[in-house]
Each structure stands twice: as C-alpha cells, then as structure tokens.
Amino acid sequence: xxxxxxxxxxxxxxxxxxxxxxxxxxxxxxxxxxxxxxxxxxxxxxxxxxxxxxxxxxxxxxxxxxxxxxxxxxxxxxxxxxxxxxxxxxxxxxxxxxxxxxxxxxxxxxxx
Amino acid sequence: xxxxxxxxxxxxxxxxxxxxxxxxxxxxxxxxxxxxxxxxxxxxxxxxxxxxxxxxxxxxxxxxxxxxxxxxxxxxxxxxxxxxxxxxxxxxxxxxxxxxxxxxxxxxxxxxxx
Numbered sequence: 001x002x003x004x005x006x007x008x009x010x011x012x013x014x015x016x017x018x019x020x021x022x023x024x025x026x027x028x029x030x031x032x033x034x035x036x037x038x039x040x041x042x043x044x045x046x047x048x049x050x051x052x053x054x055x056x057x058x059x060x061x062x063x064x065x066x067x068x069x070x071x072x073x074x075x076x077x078x079x080x081x082x083x084x085x086x087x088x089x090x091x092x093x094x095x096x097x098x099x100x101x102x103x104x105x106x107x108x109x110x111x112x
Numbered sequence: 113x114x115x116x117x118x119x120x121x122x123x124x125x126x127x128x129x130x131x132x133x134x135x136x137x138x139x140x141x142x143x144x145x146x147x148x149x150x151x152x153x154x155x156x157x158x159x160x161x162x163x164x165x166x167x168x169x170x171x172x173x174x175x176x177x178x179x180x181x182x183x184x185x186x187x188x189x190x191x192x193x194x195x196x197x198x199x200x201x202x203x204x205x206x207x208x209x210x211x212x213x214x215x216x217x218x219x220x221x222x223x224x225x226x
Contacts, residue, residue, distance in 0.1 A: 031212065042116070042203055042216030043157075050212055058213060090157060092214075100147065101214060103157035 002026055006091050006104035013081045013111045021076040021107050023091030031094050032074035033058075033101065034066060036087040043090060049074055081111045114139045116206050118217035125194045126225050132179075133189045133220050135204030143209040146180065146187045151201040151219075160202070163187065165209075191222075199224040 007022045025032065030051050035043040035058075045058030049068040063085060065077045074093075078085060088108050092101040115138045125131035137146070148160040163171045163180050170178050175195075179188045191198055204217040 033212075033214075035214075040121075040218050042218045043205075043214070044216070045213050048212050056212070088155065092157075100145075100159050100162055102159075106155040106157075108155075 004091055004093055004102050004104035006089075006107050009105065009107060011107060011109050013078075013109065015082060015111060017081050018077065018079050019081065020078075021089055021091075021109075022073070023075065023104060024073045025091075025093040025102070026072065027093065027095065027102065028071070029093035029095045029102075030071070031096075032068065033092040034064075034074070034076045035090045035092065036060065037090060037106070038087050046076065046089075078109075081109075083111045085109065086111045114141075114206050114208075114215045116204050116215050116217040118204055118220050120220045121218070122221045122223065124223045124225060125191070125198075127194055127196060129194055130190060130192045131194055131222065133191075133202050133204075133222065135187045135189070135217055137185050137187065137204070137206050137215075139185070139206065139208075141208055144211075145207045145209065146178075147205040147207070147214070148176070148178070148187075148189045149203045149205060149216075150198075151203065152197075152199070157203075161189065194224050196224050196226060198222060 004025045033048040034046040047066040052071045091104040094101040144165045146163045150158045175192045206215045
C-alpha cells in the first residue's frame with residue numbers, strides 16, 4: 001500500500017517557468033490537500049479538495065492553481081514560478097471529517 | 113482564526129531521559145482535534161498522537177503522552193525513555209472537528225544525545 005505519492009521529489013525551476021506537482025493516493029480518501037513548509041512557519045495550507053469535483057483556497061493560494069483530476073489525484077500547478085515559491089510542498093489526504101491526514105513524502109522545489 | 117504556538121525552537125534530551133515539548137493554541141471553538149506530528153530528516157510527516165478536545169483523558173501512545181489542558185489551551189508532548197530515533201522536528205497542529213484545515217505551529221527541533 002503506497003499511501004500518498006508525490007512526484008517529483010526534487011525540482012529546480014527558473015523564475016517564470018511553470019510546472020505541475022503531482023499527487024496520488026490509493027486509500028480511497030475523499031479529501032486531499034496541498035501544504036507548503038517554510039522554515040519557522042510550519043506548514044500552511046495552499047488549496048484543498050473536500051471531495052472529487054470541488055476545490056477551495058487555503059491560507060496561501062496566490063500563485064497556484066489546482067486540479068482534482070479524479071478521486072485519486074490532486075495536482076498543484078505553478079504557472080509562473082517566483083523565488084518566493086521556493087519551499088517544500090506536501091500533499092495529504094484523509095477519508096472523512098473526523099480522521100487524521102496522511103502525508104506524502106514532500107517535494108523540495110527551488111526557484112532560482 | 114486559530115493559531116498554534118510552539119515557543120521552543122530547539123530542545124535537547126539525553127538518551128533514555130524524558131523531554132516535554134510545549135504547544136499552546138488559540139481558538140474560540142469547543143470541539144476540535146489536536147495533533148503532534150514528527151518529521152525526521154527523511155521529510156516524511158508521521159502522526160505521533162491525537163487528542164480529541166471533548167475527551168478529558170490524555171492520549172497515550174507507548175512512550176508518547178500528552179498533557180491536554182483545555183482551559184489553558186495547552187497541549188504538551190512528553191517523550192519518555194528518549195531514543196536516538198526520536199530526533200526530529202515535531203509539529204503541533206490543530207483542526208476543527210469538522211474543518212478541513214490543519215493549523216500548524218512553527219515546529220520544535222528535538223536533538224537526542226547519546
């Protein structure tokens with residue numbers, strides 16, 4: 001059972017480039033999330049999808065877009081990367097409103 | 113808006129000793145969950161322990177236990193018999209019972225000395 005899988009694990013982008021971070025879960029979870037982790041700030045929610053077909057903004061959505069492709073997959077897109085988006089990105093999922101979240105292994109993104 | 117504060121950026125403990133990591137939070141809600149997550153150098157976020165606010169009894173998972181003080185809005189993590197494998201970043205997190213957002217503290221780096 002793979003759990004939550006993120007690709008890629010590492011990425012270096014130039015300012016202005018675009019890319020999509022992929023996330024897939026095989027636990028049949030309804031809700032999926034994207035967080036970013038920055039030193040001294042913990043993890044902050046970028047976007048989430050409470051169920052297939054819905055997406056909502058979190059705390060820091062500017063500069064990002066998401067797609068809930070199906071129940072398994074939830075992607076995060078950076079249309080025009082900026083150095084301020086250098087961070088570690090985590091995808092997470094959970095089955096329902098009273099359960100805990102399971103996290104992927106993270107993607108370290110550097111924008112130069 | 114809810115906030116979570118971890119006032120200890122770094123802590124050290126001798127192997128086999130006990131250490132307590134502090135966490136306070138601010139909320140106007142009465143029904144919520146609190147979590148401690150461990151993040152080792154591998155970056156993986158691992159759930160250590162979970163506390164439901166309506167339960168007065170403190171949660172315990174093997175060597176890990178919490179001191180949940182609802183009125184004081186305090187949620188500390190005690191690690192007994194510390195092991196080298198406990199060295200990691202520890203995050204305290206809050207979520208409303210039916211909410212979608214986990215609110216994290218800034219984290220505490222725990223170093224374990226042999």
